[in-house]
Amino acid sequence: MNCAEHFNQYRPLLFSIAYRMLDSVVDAEDMVQETFLCCQRAPSETVKSPKTYLAAIVTRLCIDYLHSARV
DSSP states (O other): OOHHHHHHHHHHHHHHHHHHHHOOHHHHHHHHHHHHHHHHHSOGGGOSOHHHHHHHHHHHHHHHHHHSTTO
16 A cells, blocks of 8 residues: 555544644644655655554654644
């Protein structure tokens, strides 16, 4: 499977992680979209566990967002 297929498979999980961290549907959707963009940049052969990789990306993006000056 390629990045887009993995992303679509785990999108509900990614959204639930982001929503629990940010408590905002709009912000959670933004983080999920950013996760997709990051996923597309990574070489697929280096990713051993797509679920873990995507969850780590969305978690780190949410943490960065929470630390930003916008929040």
